[in-house]
Amino acid sequence: MQQEHIAAEKLATMNFDVSDEQKIVLSVVDEACKKIRPIEDKCYLEHRFNDMVLPIFKEAHLLGLPISRDYGDGQGADSLTYALALERVGREGTGVRTFFSGHTSLGQLTLQKWGNEEQKERYLPKTTRGEMIMAFGLTEPTAGSDPASLKTSFEEKGSDFYLNGSKAWISNGSIADLIIVFAYPKGKSEGMSAFLIERNSEGFSAEAIKNKLGLPTSDTGLLYFTNCKVPRENCLGPVGKGLSIAYSALMSGRLSVAAGCVGVAQDCLDEAVKYSKERIQHKKKIGKHQLVQREIAKISVELEAARLLTYRAAIAKTESDNDPKNAELRNKADWMIAQAKYYAANASFDAADRAVQVFGANGFSFENRPARHLVDTRVCRIYEGTDQILEQKMAVKLLGSEYEAYS
Ligand SMILES: Cc1cc2nc3c(=O)[nH]c(=O)nc-3n(C[C@H](O)[C@H](O)[C@H](O)COP(=O)(O)OP(=O)(O)OC[C@H]3O[C@@H](n4cnc5c(N)ncnc54)[C@H](O)[C@@H]3O)c2cc1C
Incomplete structure (x- = not known):
């Protein structure tokens, strides 16, 4: 499976226009995120767990966004819609988004995919309503x-x-x-x-x-x-199928990390642009210094590249979810998700580093979000497959399984 082949095949059909339905979901997510921001700011500075994430997103009916409407507060969103939502959540910080990755992407979606009907009936409604956290x-x-x-x-x-x-x-x-x-x-x-x-x-x-x-x-x-x-x-799931279950869960989990990282990079860009228009040094707004402009330009390019990889991966995941027995679609989605997670995790870390640089000493304070993003998004290069594990996974896909570095 060649990368060029995939790109050419999809060019004519890739459509990232946000539908009216997606806009409604995103406006609800945006409202909830606006409520969470001041609380997250306070908790971060006090270095304590944010116990308002659950009630705020519960009230917004967002705790089972990609789960079937058959179960409690499930909203039946497809992978792209869910990724767009997590991108918005990611702007509030990797901590807030990680809650969703654990609860929904790794927890609920895995239960929905592998659970029997009795298990799903027993647990999914409660988890989508926020009565149980996963x-x-x-x-x-x-x-x-x-x-x-x-x-x-x-x-x-x-x-x-x-x-x-x-x-x-x-x-x-x-x-x-x-x-x-x-x-x-x-x-x-x-x-x-x-x-x-x-x-x-x-x-x-x-x-x-x-x-x-x-x-x-x-x-x-x-x-x-x-x-x-x-x-x-x-x-x-079937006894003895634990590894298959774990690896399938990691596909959803990695996509959620990629989407959250796009949000982090977007927030870093927004913060860097805003600050560059306010801060004055050498009698000029620092945004007029070309070396500061370079930081902004670099963040923006990394952000858009990460975003496109993530949306493409989300669409591939939906295609695979709609045809679960099709191994080719699953492998394609798995590879695209690995690329998106790897790239977006590094892009968000780089964006946070550049935003800190634009902020100078103020970037060195947790009072400002770039500093928080810098330490928080670092984990995205570790969890759900480290950079190294994903590099090997992507390379072996192209080289052939006889090039596996380990078994
Ligand atoms: C905040 C946080 C939240 C997490 N949440 C979850 C969760 O919800 N559920 C869960 O199950 N886990 C979770 N994890 C664990 C995470 O998935 C693991 O940390 C990750 O898989 C890496 O494992 P490790 O930390 O043991 O590192 P190790 O596997 O010990 O790796 C150490 C280093 O060696 C490298 N390395 C290892 N093997 C190879 C190889 N074959 N080739 C090249 N390099 C290699 C790694 O890339 C890394 O640089 C979380 C971790 C963190 C920090």
């Missing part, structure tokens, strides 16, 4: 880029499963009511399975991770399972 627990203290090496185990006893192990760096981890958790059968390193774990399950506990580089307003948790009892009906 998280996705794959990473462990000793298993990150290589999730196949995870150690959490499950054992079948009677009609229940018992899980033992731990998970690290889980978005929404210490606030979630329902977590998708991956484990191997006890004593084995194959046959990974996925489970839906409720917060009040016997043998489960969680705590928030402190001293993070960024994301002070968003929860990242450590999870512990000590003979954690999980009823049989909470096994998600």
